[in-house]
Amino acid sequence: MRKWNTVMLTTVVGMSLLAGCGGNNGGTEGASGAADAGQTASDNKQTSAPDGKKTELTFYYPIAVGGPLTATIEAMTQEFEAAHPDIKVTPVYTGSYADTAVKTQAGVQAKQPPDVAVLQSTELFSLLDMNAIIPLDDFVQKEGGEQYLSDFYPAFLANSQTEGHTYSIPFQRSTIVLYYNKDMFKEAGLDPEKGPENWEQLQEYAVKLNKDGRFGLEIPVTGFAYWMMQTFALQNGDNLMTSDGKKVMFDTPENVEGLQYWVDLAAKYKAIPEGATDWSTVPSDFLEGKTAMMYHTTGNLTNVKKNATFDFGVSFLPAKKQYGSPTGGGNFYIFKDISAEKQQAAWEFVKFMTECERAAQWSIDTGYIAVRKSAYETDQMKKYAEEFPAALVARDQLQYAAAELSTHNNGKVMKILSDSIQAALTGDLTPTEALKKAQGEADQALASFNK
Incomplete structure (x- = not known):
């Protein structure tokens, strides 16, 4: 039996607002002005x-x-x-x-x-x-x-x-969270009420949970490689870009260490799939028992809650120097x-x-x-x-x-980083080579915004 019983509340249709919702005390309902029109009204x-x-x-x-x-x-x-x-x-x-x-x-x-x-x-x-x-x-x-x-x-x-x-x-x-199968934790002799708290524990747990037909952990790559890379960057150092969206910091020693850790989970410890795991495949694998843990958006929480046939837990992403997740x-x-x-x-x-x-x-x-x-x-x-x-x-x-990775020329910069990460995960480049390549290409893509 799952520990969490699904108790769905009423849908939003017909729901009335409670008095006292925060943030509205400074204005009246409907009394806002269009940015370019300067119009006001009271109803x-x-x-x-x-x-x-x-x-x-x-x-x-x-x-x-x-x-x-x-x-x-x-x-x-x-x-x-x-x-x-x-x-x-x-x-x-x-x-x-x-x-x-x-x-x-x-x-x-x-x-x-x-x-x-x-x-x-x-x-x-x-x-x-x-x-x-x-x-x-x-x-x-x-x-x-x-x-x-x-x-x-x-x-x-x-x-x-x-x-x-x-x-x-x-x-x-959203933020990215760690989902884990409590039944599989028990089977592996791990505390089912606590997810791994740091990178060392994550690697240890992923290895213990790995077995024929099941990975210890899955981290999606296709579509959101840059987002997953941000978790390791934030946990080990700083964000990947400046707040004005004009510069990126991809090839720092801390980020190289983070990408190397990710690569090692697959290539060295065989605890996660090698190569580029698809975004939508990961929650399906988790629900089907093909992986014991997964990194994924909290936006999938209700989907997992409704469809998991096992008891599951949700925890912060494991820390290195500190906890961290991009929004x-x-x-x-x-x-x-x-x-x-x-x-x-x-x-x-x-x-x-x-x-x-x-x-x-x-x-x-x-x-x-x-x-x-x-x-x-x-x-x-x-x-x-x-x-x-x-x-x-x-x-x-x-x-x-x-903040999630956001820059000028954003689509190109995201693709540059994601392609380089995939190259590292498939073994075509080392983490150092991959992030150096990404840094150079991103700098070029942002050059016109730094004149």
Whole structure:
């Protein structure tokens, strides 16, 4: 039997907000101003089109985790429309984060962007380079300014802000956590109530748990190699880039040591698969008993909870010099080449989707971290966390988290690093060679931003 009994709370449809949700005391409902329009109003009439027709929004969103989240997004959208009858939102599932970025970029270039979209938080500098998004400062100010923003976790805002401006609002956010099979821990003589706490223990546990037909550990590579590399960088030193997105620090001795550790888990200790393990394969392998532990996003927590036929645990990623994980996931962006009326309506939608009660329910339904501190003070989250304490692990790890890799020319820089990591994991390059190569190519890709 699994230790965690699935106790699903009501869906977001029809859910009313509790009074006292944090972060809204500084402003009134609906009294926010469009960044480029400077308009204000006190009720939903502000979003109506001049001829009385509904303001229509196109909303792009990705899904990067297991589970039927399309229905959840559509239910939340319907709830918004019920509360805002003058706004019509068309949610468009646009595939993976990468697919969504490509479709959004194509729309921007064609002067037909979505009105609002959830894109990776790391897209900030790329979107700014395209002159695609608006700053949200005026909207935020009329919601209470710093008081409003202070309810969002600082680690998530790190990818939302630059040069004193806020350009996106956190939504489906995560850290990487360690999932482990408690039954397999018991079988191997390991404490099933504690995951490995440091790199030495992780290697020791992975070897003990390894057996024919099962790996001790799986770390996904394809699609998110750079993200996994950040775990080793943060645990052994510092982040991979500067906060202004103009420089990277790939080939430091600490990062070479981290990549060598990752390579050795496969090549030397045979405890993880060699080569490039696919992102989506890892949770399937975990659920099927093909791996005893996995590194993966907390956004898969609810999927694992619903589908695991065994007792499992969730813990911080093991430390080297310190604990550490990059944040991950997507933020809401509002686009520039749309009318002021649509920008205002889009802000109402963003604000609604990230209210504390809704953030709490989204976390319960998905496993993503509720992005607002006040969400953890809601009754449904308190009840859920009491019944399923693993839901708090990723939230608690935020104190050791840092911004996900984000730079100008971001897609190219990410690919450079990911390709080099894969070359090291397949044995084509040594970790030193791989990161030196990545550093040189990334420096060249960023050269025009450092003149």
